[in-house]
Amino acid sequence: MVHTGFSSEVVWEVDPPADGDPRSLSAQLDAIGDVVDSVLVPDNHTGRATVSSIAVARRVREHGLRPVACLNARDRNLLGLRRDLITCAFEGVDDVLLVYGDDPSVGSRAGDLTVRQMLDECRTQAPQLRVGVTTRLSRVPQWKLSADRLFVQVSYDLDAIRAWRDAVDFDGPVIPAVMVIPSVPMAERLAARVPELRVPSPWLDAIASDPAAGTELAIDLAERILDTGEFAGVHIVSGRQHLATAARLRSRSTSRSRCPVAV
Template sequence: MSPHHFQLVCEVEPPTRPDLAHVRTQIAVLSRHADAFLAPDNHIGRATVSSIAVAHEIERVGVPGIACLNSRDRNLLGFRRDLLTAAAYGVRRMVFVYGDKPTSGNRTSDLTVRAMIEEVRRIRDEPAFDGIPPFEVGVAAQPGRPLPRWKCAADFVLTQVSFSVPEVLRWREAQSYDGPVYAGVLVLASDAMATRLRGAIPDIDIPDALIERLRRDKRVGVEMACEQVDQIRESGGFDGVHLVSGVRFRQVAEGLDARGWARSPRG
């Protein structure tokens, strides 16, 4: 674990309409707990307001924002446009991912996450970015799989969601990466959501017993997520948590309050 204060990065639900009111509500509810907010990019394959615009909105209210950019929906020119936009808005932190399967249509191009990292490093010497502080770039990692060497060039790593704290701890101990790593924690809103997720993403192991508990009591999803956050912090194995609360963000805030959670001081 790198020497950083343990942080809670909360993911917001991005708007699918030209209205940022719901984003602002999520920030207001979770800002007393969150050290930063992450804005997804075309969440679950649906068109959403630009993650860079959402991250800029987050920054405007005095909370660090992180913009997620997927390789699926861009070519190189479109990616350069996004980097210029991020620089103009002062959005310094980004996460590069492959992207969820689109609900319609196909991938835009053969742009890859690796190529995105290489490009963001290359532009440092371009006149257009002269005087602009370097971007901080994060990538996603799958617990159970070794972190590829090229991903070690990233400034930070977010692990994909796991419902087993021992599993992600074993994975972390096996990696030589010395930058900040944030463990993924997802709030399951219902047994139906858990079943859909397990069918759509085979790599995510959701125990039958957990799905049955959710069928009897939907509050279990929030309780388990808050417990995972505590366990990961107490383990000392990670620099923070990437928490996806979804529609249960109010209940998550209440759960964190009950556990005495507070964000680290902002300098």
């Protein structure tokens, strides 16, 4: 593995295939395999159908990388969740991230399952799992503090992330997310869909002048997050910019060293 210079875990979010062709996934894994510690696999993210996160997680393992499978509440009832927890054990997937799930692009939610119920089920039905939950930069509900680790929603403000972390009484690993913004129109669509993910004006100005700035800004923020020593890792959301982002991460590693990650 290339030394990225990070002393904490680099968690890379892949884009699961939306059809039965595994080549797009293989291309992503080939591009990132030497610069990441683990691979986060979304579960029908943005409310559209993709290959099962557990099936993709198995491919990630076969590729020699550590998978983290997302499981959403939107597409499951309790029986479906128990099936998937058994499937995780069957496929050797021992790391999951529980999420509520965006509104579906077709149909409706499967039932009234909540992330809190999912966490309880994981503890009783699959105690071998390392279970993460997500949070915004706001008060964390008490029940979420019983998770093994917290994944923090995308933010562009390191000071805000640090202030939030200082206020949260949680002893487990905390992993903030950074997102590569490839264009101003994409940033505008993102803000319309999720207002709290509005991209700051300085980023927009830089990206308008040079689209490659989106990659540079994201990797710079990731490095600064980890350089604080206050976080267990960083979650990189590169979207379709995985080649450029992995290359940039790799190129910035030449003067830095990286310690092994304990798992």
